[in-house]
Amino acid sequence: MVASCPEDWVVIVLTIERPEGVAAIGQLEHLITSPGQHGSPMPDESLYEATYRLDELFQKHGGVFRKSVYSVHLSPGSRRYTAKFEYDEPSE
Secondary structure, X not given: OHHHOOOOOOEEEEEEEOOOOOOOOOOOEEEEXXXXXXXXXXXXXXXXHHHXXXXXXXXXXXXXXXXXXXXXEEEOOEEEEEEEEEEEOOOO
16 A cells, blocks of 8 residues: 555555445455545555455455545654444345
């Protein structure tokens, strides 16, 4: 995620979302942003691979991944990460 962004970004937000009505593994939209910055860099290929594996894992256990938001706050000598997930519960 960090590797996909310009070096001057200190807050990076990656939003991954499944379009409405889509359930196929890996059919997710990726958007990288930073508050106050213009543009949205293309995600590194490794991000697509990782989210495919995450989506596959959710579906293997009966859940459907809907959305996740990852935030990274970069400061000299440290990084802080947060992640929020939305998914459909596995059906019994």
